[in-house]
Amino acid sequence: MADPTSGTPAANPAATPATIAPELLALREQIDSLDQDLLALLNRRAGLALAVGELKKKEGSVVFRPEREAQVIDGLKASNPGPLKLDSVAPIWREIMSACRALETPTRVAYLGPAGTFSEEAALGYFGSSIVRVPCTSIDDVFRTTAAGAADFGVVPVENSTEGVVARSLDIFLTTPLFIIGETSLFVRHNLLRKENSLEGIEVVAAHPQALAQCHGWLSSHLPNVERQPMASNAEAARQAALNPKLAAIASVRAGSEYGLHLVSPAIQDDTHNRTRFAIVTDPHRHPAPKASGHDCTSLVVSVVNRPGAMYDILKPLKAHDVSMTRFESRPARSGQWEYYFYIDLQGHPDEPHVHTAMQELRQACAYFKVLGTYPLDVH
Numbered sequence: 573m574a575d576p577t578s579g580t581p582a583a584n585p586a587a588t589p590a591t592i593a594p595e596l597l598a599l600r601e602q603i604d605s606l607d608q609d610l611l612a613l614l615n616r617r618a619g620l621a622l623a624v625g626e627l628k629k630k631e632g633s634v635v636f637r638p639e640r641e642a643q644v645i646d647g648l649k650a651s652n653p654g655p656l657k658l659d660s661v662a663p664i665w666r667e668i669m670s671a672c673r674a675l676e677t678p679t680r681v682a683y684l685g686p687a688g689t690f691s692e693e694a695a696l697g698y699f700g701s702s703i704v705r706v707p708c709t710s711i712d713d714v715f716r717t718t719a720a721g722a723a724d725f726g727v728v729p730v731e732n733s734t735e736g737v738v739a740r741s742l743d744i745f746l747t748t749p750l751f752i753i754g755e756t757s758l759f760v761r762h763n764l765l766r767k768e769n770s771l772e773g774i775e776v777v778a779a780h781p782q783a784l785a786q787c788h789g790w791l792s793s794h795l796p797n798v799e800r801q802p803m804a805s806n807a808e809a810a811r812q813a814a815l816n817p818k819l820a821a822i823a824s825v826r827a828g829s830e831y832g833l834h835l836v837s838p839a840i841q842d843d844t845h846n847r848t849r850f851a852i853v854t855d856p857h858r859h860p861a862p863k864a865s866g867h868d869c870t871s872l873v874v875s876v877v878n879r880p881g882a883m884y885d886i887l888k889p890l891k892a893h894d895v896s897m898t899r900f901e902s903r904p905a906r907s908g909q910w911e912y913y914f915y916i917d918l919q920g921h922p923d924e925p926h927v928h929t930a931m932q933e934l935r936q937a938c939a940y941f942k943v944l945g946t947y948p949l950d951v952h
């Protein structure tokens with residue numbers, strides 16, 4: 573940058589307003605004019621959302637409708653003529669709907685904090701930035717806070733493409749009164765962050781146990797003799813790194829800027845396609861299950877008695893009624909009897925007759941059967 577006190581002209585001519593080409597000026601004028609049109613249209617849209625909000629207040633119905641938001645985005649993507657990229661449609665309209673929703677009512681969202689966690693990023697990606705953030709100290713705390721009504725929704729990690737299931741979330745699903753109304757997933761890039769901009773002198777690397785595991789290969793080859801310290805969250809590790817120069821944190825770039833750390837080594841996760849999937853949970857007494865959107869998922873947890881053919885009995889109704897199973901995970905039932913709970917995702921919504929019948933028959937075949945939720949698939 574040019575020094576404004578030196579009297580010498582800026583080195584970069586593009587930065588000097590006097591050199592703006594007439595063609596550029598003309599294009600910018602058109603952009604300014606369109607932005608005014610967009611602003612007027614967005615305000616008209618906001619006015620309609622306010623009217624919808626009034627109607628819902630009269631009916632006593634809830635504001636957030638994940639199936640409607642998914643349909644709005646799906647519809648716009650299908651009719652997008654370009655050159656705006658398809659990937660840009662969902663984030664733009666999520667923000668627009670977030671702002672409109674906030675005019676109807678505040679949306680309080682609990683997630684694993686502190687500021688700068690991937691859970692926070694997932695919450696903002698799903699609900700947009702016009703929300704009331706409720707950072708929590710643990711996954712248990714996210715469920716508790718939402719069940720107690722101190723937040724309207726909770727965002728909890730359920731699986732990672734490298735490390736597999738987030739066991740704590742799955743275990744709590746068994747007993748929580750909350751149910752799932754949405755899902756979202758995030759590319760997770762881990763970075764080594766520190767007060768000093770160097771790998772020299774690091775004595776401890778701190779992060780959430782999942783992040784330590786996802787960077788195991790990199791840590792073994794670059795910092796083989798450094799202690800690995802598990803933390804409640806990556807952002808908490810970043811906070812600690814700001815206080816202790818011998819401690820490096822694995823966390824997001826956002827967490828690094830939040831706590832004033834150097835990005836010593838970017839993208840140190842072993843798998844470059846590392847993704848984490850999150851579930852959006854809420855209290856069924858305060859929020860109804862989303863209606864069918866056309867692209868839905870239904871999550872169940874079941875167990876079967878330990879006998880030959882039991883697993884076949886689970887799969888039979890799904891095949892008979894042509895219902896796809898997109899996920900199947902097992903967790904020990906902790907009975908000491910080698911019994912398991914099975915977490916199953918089905919494609920479709922129970923309002924669709926074939927899904928409804930398959931679920932009824934599946935229920936008959938199971939010793940334990942709980943619907944964790946039914947919700948629109950993540951739209952990108």
Ligand SMILES: O=C(O)C(=O)C[C@]1(C(=O)O)C=C[C@@H](O)C=C1
Pocket residue numbers: 621624625635636637638640641644668669670672673676
């Ligand atoms: O259509 C509605 O029910 C609205 O409240 C409007 C709107 C929107 O901005 O499009 C906002 C919030 C809902 O989650 C869904 C959609």
